[in-house]
Amino acid sequence: MDFLNRPASQPLSKLVRRVVLLLLFSCASSGTSQGQDEAALxxxxxxxxxxxxxxxxxxxxEVPGSHPRTGEGQxxxxxxxxxxxxxxxxxxxxxxxxxxxxxxxxxxxxxxxxxxxxxxxxxxxxxxxxxxxxxxxxxxxxxxxxxxxxxxxxxxxxxxxxxxxxxxxxxxxxxxxxxxxxxxxxxxxxxxxxxxxxxxxxxxxxxxxxxxxxxxxxxxxxxxxxxxxxxxxxxxxxxxxxxxxxxxxxxxxxxxxxxxxxxxxxxxxxxxxxxxxxLDLAANEAQGDKANRLRVGVFRGEGTGPSRSTLLTALAREPRLKVFDLTVEDIRKGDWNGARVLIHPGGSGGGQGRALGEEGREQIRRFVADGGGYVGVCAGAYLATCDYDWSLKILDAKVLDREHWARGFGDVELSVTPAARTRLGLDRDQVTIYYHQGPLLAPANDPAVPDYEGLASFTSEITKNGAPPGIMLGATAIAAGEYHKGRVLCFSPHPEKTAGLEPLLTRAVLWTAETPDGSR
Ligand SMILES: [Zn+2]
Incomplete structure (x- = not known):
């Protein structure tokens, strides 16, 4: 919550304080002398x-009626x-x-x-x-x-x-x-x-x-x-x-x-x-800027990994965004805290999907269908696909070679489309990015979800733990799609863990925050 500029909630908190004062006053005036003594202490x-x-x-x-402690036995x-x-x-x-x-x-x-x-x-x-x-x-x-x-x-x-x-x-x-x-x-x-x-x-x-x-x-x-x-x-x-x-x-x-x-x-x-x-007290910022910041909720809970804090650090540098946590409980209640974009970070897609349960997943579908944005990174990309009983099915993508998901990690090369260069703000069509067992995406052709647009594909591969060579090459690494009134953008690799590519995340967030017809 922005507290330098909160026209709506300030009167409320003033009211709360007034009520607290009234309560204190009424306790003191109607209470016993004992109650007053404690209040004075x-x-x-x-x-x-x-x-x-x-x-x-x-x-x-002194505390009236009390004796100094002896600390016996301590x-x-x-x-x-x-x-x-x-x-x-x-x-x-x-x-x-x-x-x-x-x-x-x-x-x-x-x-x-x-x-x-x-x-x-x-x-x-x-x-x-x-x-x-x-x-x-x-x-x-x-x-x-x-x-x-x-x-x-x-x-x-x-x-x-x-x-x-x-x-x-x-x-x-x-x-x-x-x-x-x-x-x-x-x-x-x-x-x-x-x-x-x-x-x-x-x-x-x-x-x-x-x-x-x-x-x-x-x-x-x-x-x-x-x-x-x-x-x-x-x-x-x-x-x-x-x-x-x-x-x-x-x-x-x-x-x-x-x-x-x-x-x-x-x-x-x-x-x-x-x-x-x-503490989100952006003291040096103009108050008007604060009020206009884009509200972004980041999933916090089971199935998230250490890259979540790297992601938060990257987002914290971006003054246009107001970033806060959304827990499973928040999501299940549909308590979005004004979020316009939801980010699911790295970790375990199955872990996050199962933690949400069908109730939470349905809330996310509704959130995006109503015009909310979704950004998935690695596990968050698995979660968006149509490929698992725990996945969200908001991106028309399946996962290639599911069996060898644990194919290792390290830097990989991506080829980026011209449209993606504009959308993600890249100045080149080849990038090196950190990869950690993210999904190899391909069209799922699910009739219920519009086809996604591939923004980047893998041009180098990692094939540890028995993963067969050749499959990763050409698979989609960054995908963008629409889901009813909302937008979805998923990264299989980790821009937040790649020096210099952190701004891709903000670009993704800003793009998903617009509705497809540009009405926002
Ligand atoms: Zn002390």
Whole structure:
């Protein structure tokens, strides 16, 4: 969802906030004094950005009716039982929130505990977090609030970033990153590759660029034991929240009173660049451009392979496209999120087709028949054919030598038709492209589907694992077709995995987004 320019949904989110405020107000006014005490112990701000700031250990207040925890039966160590507060992080969280608001012009979500950690530890599973009912209520309140924020971000923005702020006493000049060595940023890594997590334009890379001493450093190193990311980042990252979560453990040099404001400004600045790159907050783009971007859904689920993230990286470079995931569930419900084009990436065609089931496949047929675009790459091309009981039958193609589908991988040569040169924006009629066991396409002559147009054919071949020579030569490698009001374009090889040919994907997407009669 574009959130720099959302005339339709902004009033809705304002309304939601108003309702939340009303609910809070009515709870506070009609609730018991107990309810008020808990509310006073949790700091909460509803946001306008897909950024959630959490600070569970900075509080200094007593919890009425609670006794300090003894930790009986628990191990006292970083990441285990602890009662020491992360001094200054409640204040830091509020300053970060203000700095983010100043930088983005919008508020982040904020949840901070004002209760001292000796009573309750929100960054632990419930069985290690509190020892009496009064503290448990604070714990539940913290997590209900945080979960609510995360779910709202998911609903309104589709993806987001959770920053869980802590303090550590082992290295004053260092900030430790905790992501379970990448697990709590799995969505980010899947969408944008490892550099989004550990490269110079990752959040920690950007902070390092601002002069911070980060650990791990160099970035490919392992995270420090005890600071690898606790319960909060583990709980609220990935599905069903759609969030990536990073724990930051600040040394005293970053959270002492005279350093906090600068720390907050640095973090807000890094978050701003991070958001522009990975959270679809294209801060540098004109707002009008954003609204007009073509919405493209990429299948996410069983049967997709590692090339999916390569494909997403290639598409992420294209400012004309707004790219998001579509799951089996989305597709079965016909919940297209405004997509005009669906892409099925590489992996296993049978895996994807079976995961969709007939219900999902029928939804895709209807989507394309109604004028939607379909782009298939490798497995996604198998899926489009008329050749399998799990295939979509939206491209009038069969697959040659099905028996030897596992014929190997490597670069192959294609001969491209003049029409294809125009359509795909190629400046030559021979191209070398990476191939990985994609379908050898040929006309299926299915009377229910219009004949496809071959845009390119194989002029070299791969014949591993007993595949007989000669069959691949001349087979269709790129095919374009129409299906009722929609268009279909399939690549057997991988433009997204071939340096210099990535733009073919965008061209394919743009072509399928037009209806055959040009009415779109
Ligand atoms: Zn902490």
């Amino acid at each position: 949790i700091l909460h701000q509803a946001g306008e950005l897909p950024i959630v700031i959490s600070a569970p250990h900075g509080g200094n207040r 191990v006292a160590a970083p990441g285990k039982f602890g009662t020491a507060r992360d001094g200054g992080t409640e204040e830091l969280a509020q300053l970060v929130s203000k700095a983010v608001e100043a930088r983005f012009g919008k508020k982040p979500y904020l949840v901070a505990s004002r209760a001292h950690r000796r009573y309750v530890d929100p960054n632990r599973p419930a069985d290690a977090a509190f020892e009496d009912p009064a503290a448990e209520r604070v714990y539940r309140q913290y997590h209900d609030t945080l979960e609510g924020c995360c779910r709202t971000v998911r609903k309104e923005f589709g993806r987001g970033l959770l920053l869980d702020l802590h303090g550590q006493g082992s290295k004053a000049n260092t900030v430790f990153r905790g992501t379970q060595n990448g697990k709590t940023v799995a969505l980010l890594r899947e969408r944008f590759g490892e550099p989004a997590h550990s490269g110079p334009e990752s959040l920690t890379g950007l902070l390092k660029g601002r002069g911070w001493t980060m650990h791990p450093d160099p970035f490919e190193g392992r995270e420090q034991g005890g600071f690898t990311g606790g319960y909060i980042v583990q709980t609220y990252s990935g599905e069903p929240f759609g969030l990536d979560a990073i724990q930051l453990e600040f040394g005293n040099d970053y959270r002492k009173p005279d350093a906090r404001e600068q720390t907050a400004r640095d973090l807000a600045e890094a978050a701003f660049h991070f958001a522009g790159r990975y």
